[in-house]
Amino acid sequence: MSDAKIRLFVDQPLGPGQPVALNGDQAHYLFSVMRLSRGAAVLLFNGRDGEWRAVVAEAGKRAGILTCETQTAPLRLPPDxxxxxxxxxxxxxxxxxxxxxxxxxxxxxxxxxxxxxxxxxxxxxxxxxxxxxxxxxxxxxxxxxxxxxxxxxxxxxxxxxxxxxxxxxxxxxxxxxxxxxxxxxxxxxxxxxxxxxxxxxxxxxxxxxxxxxxxxxxxxxxxxxxxxxxxxxxxxxxxxxxxxxxxx
Amino acid sequence: MSDAKIRLFVDQPLGPGQPVALNGDQAHYLFSVMRLSRGAAVLLFNGRDGEWRAVVAEAGKRAGILTCETQTAPLRLPPDxxxxxxxxxxxxxxxxxxxxxxxxxxxxxxxxxxxxxxxxxxxxxxxxxxxxxxxxxxxxxxxxxxxxxxxxxxxxxxxxxxxxxxxxxxxxxxxxxxxxxxxxxxxxxxxxxxxxxxxxxxxxxxxxxxxxxxxxxxxxxxxxxxxxxxxxxxxxxxxxxxxxxxxx
Structure with missing residues (x-):
């Protein structure tokens, strides 16, 4: 289990050290609605690279950057x-x-x-x-x-x-x-x-x-x-x- | 299959020739919303006597009477x-x-x-x-x-x-x-x-x-x-x- 409570779908590639730029809606959700700040952890997935623990590197009103750290779950495809x-x-x-x-x-x-x-x-x-x-x-x-x-x-x-x-x-x-x-x-x-x-x-x-x-x-x-x-x-x-x- | 399209749950007993008095909501639904008139058929069930085909005997604005004719399905209890x-x-x-x-x-x-x-x-x-x-x-x-x-x-x-x-x-x-x-x-x-x-x-x-x-x-x-x-x-x-x- 991870300390991160929030799971977020993103479009970008995920990997060790990978920075992920948030769009306005995502930044609003994480920083205004959920009140996360710098250093907080989030779980990211993109449908291709599994699930990753990422931390908030920059938090703005309508923008932000997360940094991927470690993979927390492999990609699990559903059956066909x-x-x-x-x-x-x-x-x-x-x-x-x-x-x-x-x-x-x-x-x-x-x-x-x-x-x-x-x-x-x-x-x-x-x-x-x-x-x-x-x-x-x-x-x-x-x-x-x-x-x-x-x-x-x-x-x-x-x-x-x-x-x-x-x-x-x-x-x-x-x-x-x-x-x-x-x-x-x-x-x-x-x-x-x-x-x-x-x-x-x-x-x-x-x-x-x-x-x-x-x-x-x-x-x-x-x-x-x-x-x-x-x-x-x-x-x-x-x-x-x-x-x-x-x-x- | 019956000619009746509408199924209605009622509290009253159902049986051959049994008159069923409608409450205000039921009468409103059948006669104002669904526009049924005298002689129209409705399927009734009460959770005890199966399903019955009934016909509209009296249709009023906030009241009405249906008359049960024949049973169209037996009572079917769900499993326990x-x-x-x-x-x-x-x-x-x-x-x-x-x-x-x-x-x-x-x-x-x-x-x-x-x-x-x-x-x-x-x-x-x-x-x-x-x-x-x-x-x-x-x-x-x-x-x-x-x-x-x-x-x-x-x-x-x-x-x-x-x-x-x-x-x-x-x-x-x-x-x-x-x-x-x-x-x-x-x-x-x-x-x-x-x-x-x-x-x-x-x-x-x-x-x-x-x-x-x-x-x-x-x-x-x-x-x-x-x-x-x-x-x-x-x-x-x-x-x-x-x-x-x-x-x-």
């Missing part, structure tokens, strides 16, 4: 799992992104389906939510949030080797059991969560016909999309992902 | 699982209650720990969230949300036969694996989610010493309490609960 979901109401979309980052998805892909209400997302805001979740959950990696894209177009160029766990609350599907989870083949995966109105018939037909797709039903109650996302990520992580390993 | 959690920020506490109802917890018990910030909850508001979640998820049961009570007092009279799955993100614990899940003994259970600051040392010692307690670690990242609640409910449901059965 994407989360595809149809954006819903703002608060719940934010929530899905936060939860996907906490649960260890490697990429987050908002998709537009026939019954998706949103025709745009604030990608930058969602990405910021993923950063915040990574800062909070102790991760050293931040999943990329992609721009909103039509599901059909994404499926047109879908990689042959990436399987899709398709969770559609309005479809029967196979109920997920411990046996199905154990039998899931290894390799790259994506979880696809349906929109609130379900998938349109042509979408259903297309998905059902894809060889990569495994259809799954999540219990006897109809879950909201945000609940379904966390539940599906949990099941995949324990079956195939990094929940199988012991924590350090 | 309690969720214990330390209330956190308002929005996340609301969220935990909503998710617990969706995920099929039978009782929801907010508990006060040494590091719990909240010293009161709005039990009526949380109960209303559980009702709304049940209306939305197609359930025929509404879990009771208990009043906030100190964890210590709850443990003083803890039933000998009810096991506790203790998820504390600040404790090592045994990582939950598919094997541990399969080996969980049957019977009444509770899930205990730690507060954001973790448990105090005396609480940890007490919990660790209880014969009913199984300690669990949920993956390598630190989950927020609301994420941990959904993840733990998912794992328990698939191992011990009603996710093992096929949906109708």
């Amino acid at each position: 799992l994407w989360l595809l979901f149809a954006p819903i109401k703002k608060a719940r979309t934010d929530f899905i992104v936060e939860k996907a980052a906490e649960m260890g998805a490697a990429r987050i892909l908002p998709v537009q389906t026939r019954y998706t209400n949103a025709d745009r997302i604030r990608q930058d805001r969602l990405q910021a939510h993923a950063v915040e979740a990574a800062e909070q959950c102790g991760g050293t990696f931040v999943p990329e949030v992609a721009e909103l894209q039509p599901l059909d177009r994404l499926l047109d160029r879908w990689p042959a080797e990436r399987r899709i766990l398709w969770c559609d609350e309005h479809q029967a599907g196979q109920p997920v059991t411990l046996a199905t989870l154990t039998a899931l083949p290894a390799g790259p995966w994506a979880i696809l969560i349906g929109p609130e109105g379900g998938f349109a018939a042509p979408e259903q037909a297309r998905l059902a016909g894809l060889p990569q797709v495994v259809q799954a039903s999540l219990g006897p109650r109809i879950l909201r999309a945000d609940t379904a996302a966390v539940a599906a990520l949990t099941l995949w992580q324990i079956a195939q992902g990094d929940w199988r390993e012991s924590p350090e | 699982l309690w969720l214990l959690f330390a209330p956190i920020k308002k929005a996340r506490t609301d969220f935990i209650v909503e998710k617990a109802a969706e995920m099929g917890a039978a009782r929801i018990l907010p508990v006060q720990t040494r590091y719990t910030n909240a010293d009161r909850i709005r039990q009526d508001r949380l109960q209303a969230h559980a009702v709304e979640a049940a209306e939305q998820c197609g359930g025929t049961f509404v879990p009771e949300v208990a009043e906030l009570q100190p964890l210590d007092r709850l443990l003083d009279r803890w039933p000998a036969e009810r096991r506790i799955l203790w998820c504390d993100e600040h404790q090592a614990g045994q990582p939950v694996t598919l094997a541990t899940l399969t080996a969980l003994p049957a019977g009444p259970w509770a899930i205990l989610i730690g507060p954001e600051g973790g448990f105090a040392a005396p609480e940890q010692a007490r919990l660790a010493g209880l014969p009913q307690v199984v300690q669990a670690s949920l993956g390598p990242r630190i989950l927020r309490a609301d994420t941990a609640a959904v993840a733990a409910l998912t794992l328990w449901q698939i191992a011990q609960g009603d996710w093992r059965e096929s949906p109708e």
Whole structure:
């Protein structure tokens, strides 16, 4: 454990003695909100170089410099799992992104389906939510949030080797059991969560016909999309992902 | 499937020909917000008599009467699982209650720990969230949300036969694996989610010493309490609960 309480995501490279210049928001947060001063320790990560203990070398009102000292954790990449979901109401979309980052998805892909209400997302805001979740959950990696894209177009160029766990609350599907989870083949995966109105018939037909797709039903109650996302990520992580390993 | 789109929780008994008088809020919702008129169909449930198709017999501004016709689903009780959690920020506490109802917890018990910030909850508001979640998820049961009570007092009279799955993100614990899940003994259970600051040392010692307690670690990242609640409910449901059965 480090004496530093604050974890901060930065864009710059991290390494021994490496100075890290803060932007105005970061300086404001560290020095005005959290009241850190010269010599205080912060944990930094950039999604590439693991986690580093850094100390405040210069503290200004809207600027500052930290100096990296020692690595406190190696880079820990999440398993090769994407989360595809149809954006819903703002608060719940934010929530899905936060939860996907906490649960260890490697990429987050908002998709537009026939019954998706949103025709745009604030990608930058969602990405910021993923950063915040990574800062909070102790991760050293931040999943990329992609721009909103039509599901059909994404499926047109879908990689042959990436399987899709398709969770559609309005479809029967196979109920997920411990046996199905154990039998899931290894390799790259994506979880696809349906929109609130379900998938349109042509979408259903297309998905059902894809060889990569495994259809799954999540219990006897109809879950909201945000609940379904966390539940599906949990099941995949324990079956195939990094929940199988012991924590350090 | 019924022609009725709206599901409404009511307190009254439900049965063939049974008239159900609406309160002012319910009448406002059905007739002013949703614009239903005489003869329109609604699905009713009360947590005891299953789900019934009812039709509007009288529609007024702040009152109305529905008449039950036929049962559309039997009562489906959730498994005997309690969720214990330390209330956190308002929005996340609301969220935990909503998710617990969706995920099929039978009782929801907010508990006060040494590091719990909240010293009161709005039990009526949380109960209303559980009702709304049940209306939305197609359930025929509404879990009771208990009043906030100190964890210590709850443990003083803890039933000998009810096991506790203790998820504390600040404790090592045994990582939950598919094997541990399969080996969980049957019977009444509770899930205990730690507060954001973790448990105090005396609480940890007490919990660790209880014969009913199984300690669990949920993956390598630190989950927020609301994420941990959904993840733990998912794992328990698939191992011990009603996710093992096929949906109708």
